[in-house]
Amino acid sequence: MSPTVRVTADNETCVTSSLCVYRVPEVFDQDEEGRVVVLDSRPSADLLTELHRARRSCPTRSIHVEVEEAPET
Numbered sequence: 462m463s464p465t466v467r468v469t470a471d472n473e474t475c476v477t478s479s480l481c482v483y484r485v486p487e488v489f490d491q492d493e494e495g496r497v498v499v500l501d502s503r504p505s506a507d508l509l510t511e512l513h514r515a516r517r518s519c520p521t522r523s524i525h526v527e528v529e530e531a532p533e534t
């Protein structure tokens with residue numbers, strides 16, 4: 462089974478750089494002031510590589526990605 466992915470973003474610290482929206486438009490958008498909005502807080506694990514890139518490239522470390530591995534059966 463794929464791991465469960467949870468994405469959160471802190472729009473208080475977001476400086477509206479748009480990098481996350483550019484990298485993963487399926488998950489991130491911006492509000493009318495340009496601050497980050499999470500469109501999908503439980504995206505597919507297929508997006509993990511891009512999500513981690515977005516997390517690392519955020520200039521204010523406003524993006525958080527948690528991965529919960531599926532239990533062994």
Ligand code: SF4
Pocket residue numbers: 470474475476477478479480481482495496497518519520521522523524
């Ligand atoms: S990359 Fe960071 S600072 Fe830029 S829009 Fe996304 S959350 Fe905001």
